[in-house]
Amino acid sequence: MSKAAILGAGSWGTAFGKVLAEAGTDVTIWSRRAEVARSISEDHENPGYLPGVELPGALKATADHRVALDGVDFAVLAVPSQTLRENLGVWRDDIAPNVTLLSLAKGIESGTLLRMSQVIGQVTGAEQNRIAVLSGPNLAREIVQGQPAATVVACPDSARAMEIQKACATGYFRPYTNTDVxxxxxxxxxxxxxxxxxxxxxxxxxxxxxxxxxxxxxxxxxxxxxxxxxxxxxxxxxxxxxxxxxxxxxxxxxxxxxxxxxxxxxxxxxxxxxxxxxxxxxxxxxxxxxxxxxxxxxxxxxxxxxxxxxxxxxxxxxxxxxxxxxxxxxxx
Structure with a gap:
């Protein structure tokens, strides 16, 4: 079984956590706010972003990023694009050397004009073949309702892309792989x-x-x-x-x-x-x-x-x- 951390408890991070859990992946969400982490773990709901949505009992959450990152195969970066650099500066020392870094953030960084995979590589020192991105028509509210959707997992290393593909494939969520990050x-x-x-x-x-x-x-x-x-x-x-x-x-x-x-x-x-x-x-x-x-x-x-x-x-x-x-x- 794959093990994943989702760093960010917004609507899409939470929705993707639900997908991973229902695909059989061991997943823990990190939330900046302890009360959100408690609500996800104990009440199985993220009321601030996905009110009324019942989350899987297997989906765990914590306010300590080190707990979330312990022993993971891949870390899912689910914070807004313009805050990614700052957050990575806090997390990088606790990310193991061979962990795959999967970005959900969509944007071009202000000032540097770097894409998110470039920001990740610059801050963490990770080689590009360790960095993947996920993108597609993925409206969080529809996905948590189990409505059919597809996405693309892009990574220069096809084997890593296929590992993520396997970890998030469900009856309603169909991931395709690509090398064009x-x-x-x-x-x-x-x-x-x-x-x-x-x-x-x-x-x-x-x-x-x-x-x-x-x-x-x-x-x-x-x-x-x-x-x-x-x-x-x-x-x-x-x-x-x-x-x-x-x-x-x-x-x-x-x-x-x-x-x-x-x-x-x-x-x-x-x-x-x-x-x-x-x-x-x-x-x-x-x-x-x-x-x-x-x-x-x-x-x-x-x-x-x-x-x-x-x-x-x-x-x-x-x-x-x-x-x-x-x-x-x-x-x-």
């Missing part, structure tokens, strides 16, 4: 930004044609950036690309889409954050770092630029839409 990470980081744009469009009253246009042109942006930094186009046409993009852009369960919709309705960043119980959508921070990364590679990303201007430069959603519509026409 870059493609999975670029798809996962950029889709949050495009989902904000879709939410903004819905908030101002536009319909499905507009959303479909944003998704399609958003995928073109993502593919341009991905191929520029070394991703395989096929990855971005698969579950970690278009699959994750469609789910995040269209579902009311998507925090990024919901956040964007509140902005489209005329709300401020602050009011949108209050409406999401103090949680900022990942795309709000990622849009700036994704745009900067694109500029470094001379890649044009007009949707990402528009989202950045709305979130960080005070541009109204209506003006951003006008800016996009005013672009010169050209062949697709």
């Amino acid at each position: 870059i493609g999975c990470e670029i798809g996962g980081a950029c889709k949050n930004v495009i989902a904000l744009a879709c939410g903004m469009a819905a908030g101002v009253g536009f319909g499905d044609n507009t959303v479909a246009t944003i998704i399609t042109r958003g995928l073109a942006e993502i593919t341009r950036l991905g191929t520029a930094v070394g991703a395989k186009p096929a990855t971005l046409a698969g579950l970690a690309g278009v699959g994750d993009l469609v789910a995040t852009c269209t579902s009311p369960l998507s925090r990024n889409r919901s956040f964007g919709e509140r902005l489209g309705l005329g709300g401020s960043l602050e009011s949108a954050q209050e409406a999401t119980h103090g949680q900022v959508a990942e795309g709000v921070k990622s849009c700036t770092s994704v745009r900067a990364l694109a500029e470094n590679y001379d890649v044009e990303m007009p949707l990402t630029d528009a989202v950045h201007r709305v979130c960080h430069e005070g541009m109204s959603v209506s003006d951003a839409i006008g800016l996009l519509l005013g672009r010169r026409v050209k062949p697709e």
Whole structure:
């Protein structure tokens, strides 16, 4: 039996812990707050993130990361992308040398413009063949309900990817393996930004044609950036690309889409954050770092630029839409 630690007790970390436990993996979740760890272990619920969801009795939790990491085969990193570096600095000395590091975080680090696997390697000193990422159309609320979903486990070391695949395969959760870490990470980081744009469009009253246009042109942006930094186009046409993009852009369960919709309705960043119980959508921070990364590679990303201007430069959603519509026409 595989043994895993999940470092982070948010909605997706908890949901993935449930998947692992139901797949027969021995899993312990680390929570920063002791009361959350107690609730998961004793009450089998994470009321702050997944209220009303009964968690498996086999799923354990602790507020001590050393307990969670003791004797594990892989450590699942399930904290927000912009806090990953800081947390890894605390955890790294307690991660055994051959443990596989699996990232659930989706983003480009502000300032450094590094992908999450690069941050993990830089902070821990782990070789890239020890670092894996998981990405796909994985809305936590649907997964904890046992609704069918698929995902991609990407790692340069195929054997490690298959070990994780085996550890999280259930009747409702189907993992595929891939070696294209870059493609999975670029798809996962950029889709949050495009989902904000879709939410903004819905908030101002536009319909499905507009959303479909944003998704399609958003995928073109993502593919341009991905191929520029070394991703395989096929990855971005698969579950970690278009699959994750469609789910995040269209579902009311998507925090990024919901956040964007509140902005489209005329709300401020602050009011949108209050409406999401103090949680900022990942795309709000990622849009700036994704745009900067694109500029470094001379890649044009007009949707990402528009989202950045709305979130960080005070541009109204209506003006951003006008800016996009005013672009010169050209062949697709």
